[in-house]
Amino acid sequence: SQQGEEDPQALSIQEGENATMNCSYKTSINNLQWYRQNSGRGLVHLILIRSNEREKHSGRLRVTLDTSKKSSSLLITASRAADTASYFCATDAGSGGGADGLTFGKGTHLIIQP
């Protein structure tokens, strides 16, 4: 069953603005990850936040995690045209070893207007 729900489904902003997208999930997790998918391409891992972490930064990306609310947010600062893509949150709720894989949300389609 689907674990993550991203919000909004689509987001269009001007270049240079910040983009925020949210993800909610249902079960306890080991970690939560964000992936980017450019049109017609595979998913690329962006950032991972563990269940005992509240905030993580990587370059222009900032991720927060609130396990009490079962939610996460991804902030992209100073957006660029190249950030146009779909962004997915994915939860790792497995028992370990990787066999369970990740459960993905439906994604947020981000469009950066030049």
Next chain:
Amino acid sequence: DTAVSQTPKYLVTQMGNDKSIKCEQNLGHDTMYWYKQDSKKFLKIMFSYNNKELIINETVPNRFSPKSPDKAHLNLHINSLELGDSAVYFCASNPGGVWANVLTFGAGSRLTVL
């Protein structure tokens, strides 16, 4: 070198036909997956293999048969194709260890059933 490569990238076929998609990873990962992405971009895990052994088989019709001849390869064979099988199929691999469940995806194979 492409880390996870899938062939073919595009596949157009008639209902009732049998087709295969191949996946190879040169990352030395032990765990590989097949995911299906539908027209609404929802990603769902189909199969998980660890070192050539099937670990997860989600509720996928038995017309879908994965085969892993060695841990670097995971192929997907689909019998008696139906219209609803039209989707993008992604292969992914998992490094395990410290980076367990940070997945590397292939570029996808877009299957269109007419």
